[in-house]
Amino acid sequence: MELDRDRSLECYSRMLRIRKFEEAIIAHHPVGHLSIGQEAAIVGACMALRDDDYVTGTHRSHGHPIGKGADLLPLMAEIFGKRTGICKGLGGSMHLTDTSLGLIGESAIVGGGLPLATGAGLSIQVRKTDQVSLCFFGDGASNEGTFHESLNMAAVWKLPVIYFCENNGYAVTTSVEKSHGQPDIARRADGYGMPGVIVDGQDAEAVFAATMAAVARARAGGGPTLIEAKTYRFDEHSNRLAIPIKYREEEEVAHWRGARDPIALYRAVLDGRGLAAEAEAVEAAVAKLTDEAVQFAKDSPEPEMQDLIDSMYVNPIHFPADAGIA
């Protein structure tokens, strides 16, 4: 499904914002799990959502808020552990949760977001709104019990949930082939009586189309869908983790980086639609924005113990008095 001119440029911008945001992380504060290579999957899915739709994410948490359209500055400040960070510097790189855009948790417990997204779906159904809930998770997460329990519940109750698997082929060093009885995660949907769809995760508009169909179904009361986007992580599992073994071929990485870069692919699409100049303007704007974000993060103060205390409870009781804070 083709995005119109403005939406296609917004889609390109968001993808590029993820890429540039993470390149800035590598350059300035190398922590965390990068989504570089997976931008089309993330943004394609988010383009099908409204601002008030819910999203849950993962330890690979940078792309989801950016994909949903979040402001980069508080996100970057969070990476730097600053008080101006979206989570006051308490959550950090694996937890860039911007609730103003419907994000309700980036779970660093693999699979932990699946029940949360399902619960948001339940909430929508009980409160009778027409929102939907979209759950990002990885191929590795699909082996957690929460995957099974969540998808089944959503199917029984016909909840408006889109289960969106970013299948990047690996969980740390473990390939899908070595950890899944069969490699197509979408094929598991049938066991729950739910549609399962495989989509090219490097093609933003293909992802958008698949997600739009699932969103339409969900909003119409048709229940959940499982979407599997086949994608690839260009970098290592995490900036901070040394990997002492070779678990994927260099040629494989080179192939995806070269021929399957979602940003290059989408740039070509825009070029083909005569939008090269506009795309260049987007690129300039994103570069500027990223610099601003880094500067903002650098200039921001660190959180204090009081910020931490203030974030613990809505309704503190005997707290912080009895907490034993030195």
Add this chain to the structure above:
Amino acid sequence: MELDRDRSLECYSRMLRIRKFEEAIIAHHPVGHLSIGQEAAIVGACMALRDDDYVTGTHRSHGHPIGKGADLLPLMAEIFGKRTGICKGLGGSMHLTDTSLGLIGESAIVGGGLPLATGAGLSIQVRKTDQVSLCFFGDGASNEGTFHESLNMAAVWKLPVIYFCENNGYAVTTSVEKSHGQPDIARRADGYGMPGVIVDGQDAEAVFAATMAAVARARAGGGPTLIEAKTYRFDEHSNRLAIPIKYREEEEVAHWRGARDPIALYRAVLDGRGLAAEAEAVEAAVAKLTDEAVQFAKDSPEPEMQDLIDSMYVNPIHFPADAGIA
């Protein structure tokens, strides 16, 4: 697949032993979850196993050891909570585990046995024996995360495990239709790249045949199979639980009790094969055995605190000294 004369009588005897054992429980010590109605599923599966094959079971634990051929006396004594019980009166009605016949745990935590059986499969593979492991579980249990995690692992590693679902249509008061995205549990197997088979759970020899095929596959290194036996629980969920609502139709119960009683059905098969006299002899023997078991249980002593202490550790350290035993 037809059982030969002796095996068919043994099959009939085991089914009858379950039925009579539980009728004696109702009469003499009404505790626990009964397998009446599900005898063909249990015994049909066990007839396909060797004595040294492993079995895990559930809270509905009486049928599995009897199906595997266990001595009734220690089982009945366990029901009565006696020291001569198979578990010294410590495990009780939900945990009739006779390890001498390869039973390695009747889990009252629903779904808890699935990883145990899978682990036995792993053990078989590492130790390179030709045993298999069979896991009994219910329709309700198939919604636990352990189901998913276990079946996937067994599929990836091609473990010699038979996942045997006694689908009796309900988990306490909750029907399969209201708790499963779609009602055929065997259909979930495909998601793991594993064969899934549905079998009539009231037909002992049909169950035997399906299980034999899975066992043969497992022993040959072909990996796991999911078997779903459609069966029915004739009595209430548990002897000890009052059910304040109506969750199944009386006609439904009457239909299964009347037309789908696995013991009556198999008796008819035996009659058709000219084995009526032998079947009668089995019936007399089982009646006598059950009486003996009740008498043995009644006459047996209760366990003492020392039995409890002795069962805690293989290698006690500072125990029982520091345990705070009054």
Add this chain to the structure above:
Amino acid sequence: MLNSTQKLSYLQAIVEAHREEMRRDENVILMGEDIAVYGAQSLFDEFDESRLRNCPLSELGFTGVGVGAALTGLRPIVDLTIASFLYLASDQIINQAAKLRFMTGGQLKVPLVVRCSTFYNNRTAAQHADRPYPLMMNTPGLKIVAPSCASDAKGLLKAAVRDDDPVLFFEDITLWGKKEDVPVDEDFVVPIGKADVKRAGKDVTIVAFAGTVPPALVAAEALAKEGIDAEVVDLRTLVPMDKETVLSSVAKTGKLVIVDNSHRVGSVASEVAAVVVEEAFDSLRKPIQRVTAPAVHVPYNARLEKQLFPTKETIGAAVLRVV
């Protein structure tokens, strides 16, 4: 309706609390397995199945669903039924419910209640009979209550539903049937974090909670006949604990016996003892006594099972060791 009461059992009081809170706020829902079987069948007469969710056997999943619903406008009560199933759900409670507000710098709140019932002295053996009170005491961000009577059960459950933080609610099945006059005032709440002196006394402090309060009170009456005047403090809330009430009682009596149905090691009793020896050492005149279940599993055999839990006799004996 103010000041009027109604004779209710502990379990009925819990169901009444549901009814009142569900009437008051349409965002309150109940989730769990076989809801009708666990006492709440009468709610189906009044409320829609949309708000009374019979769940598949997926404890981790549906508890997490409760968390997700709490994040997005509902106030779910998740009934895990038997407390021995709490382990299955513990990740969503500890890593999500208790942490999400903090980890998002206060952006989110999790108004969730998780119920579970300790199923001991009921001949269900070790996989059903745990009293895992201590399991989550170490997790910041959670509140944990464990009432000992029908009024407290009703008032604490209502307080829990109204609280914007996650609350773990332990019921005690040995109390389910116990009847009492319970306030019918729909705004009757028992504050979280407040202990209750169930019997005033001056010679020794007995700290108890949930199912240990009744035998503690009986023991106190028996001791009174021997001229020993015991104060019985019902903790009611385990976290955040009402240290003040405990410490001021010990300041008065100088002697402390703690009664707890959980296993001895790492018990609630241990925490109470630690707080007191740290903060009221100078008032303490005798060794603190923990009367707990021993560190062995719960057997099926009823006679043996009964021997594991504190009784009026073992409580009385502990008091006699220190007075």
Add this chain to the structure above:
Amino acid sequence: MLNSTQKLSYLQAIVEAHREEMRRDENVILMGEDIAVYGAQSLFDEFDESRLRNCPLSELGFTGVGVGAALTGLRPIVDLTIASFLYLASDQIINQAAKLRFMTGGQLKVPLVVRCSTFYNNRTAAQHADRPYPLMMNTPGLKIVAPSCASDAKGLLKAAVRDDDPVLFFEDITLWGKKEDVPVDEDFVVPIGKADVKRAGKDVTIVAFAGTVPPALVAAEALAKEGIDAEVVDLRTLVPMDKETVLSSVAKTGKLVIVDNSHRVGSVASEVAAVVVEEAFDSLRKPIQRVTAPAVHVPYNARLEKQLFPTKETIGAAVLRVV
């Protein structure tokens, strides 16, 4: 080889323990996620993948697989990697591993080791940084160890593998890189249930374990300069605790400071305090001091995170409050 030693880091010592035990007994296997990433890549040079199982992300499942394998002849070591994932696996550990022997009247045994590492002071925020030592202390049937140095890590892991009961093994990542001379004797084991006096002293007892032992020792040296002679007792085993060593130290010093990286409420420190106030009340001359992480979650910001955990300064200050 007797009496010879080898310079190994704490993590290397753990890997060596695996190697030796896997050589000694072909029924010993290692299971976990991305085994090679968590230090054990060199084992792949020597052992078959059949005994080195890279598992799917299924913590509850593969821990239960470990239990099932232990029931049927293997002696699995299950590495849960980060201790914050222990909650996911807790049901199989508590309801199966710890109970199956008991519930079958002693028919079964569960020679299982579950490893997990406490990942604090590492800027991974609240969902990775838990130190859930207390979580399973309340469960009878389990043994729980938490070594503070490379030799103890090796010796306790070997003891755990050889033990026929389930053992939970807590590693501390702040110690992973610390090197030490470690015995190479393949039968070197450190007995489970025995504490170690890491520094003898007469004025005050400091009980510590795992990552709190190094700062406790540094604090003790600093105190020595001020004329205070502290005894540092390393618990090593949390359950079953070596009460005797702790009690006899307190009998000598009369003062007790307990240092524990877990959160304050329901901590290991609370259990130690409870035991001591119950059993050594008459030797106690001052209030017991618990030096713990406070009851708040672990933040991402490194400067704040660091402030949560006991340091030589906070340990020293606690000692000074009581001497």
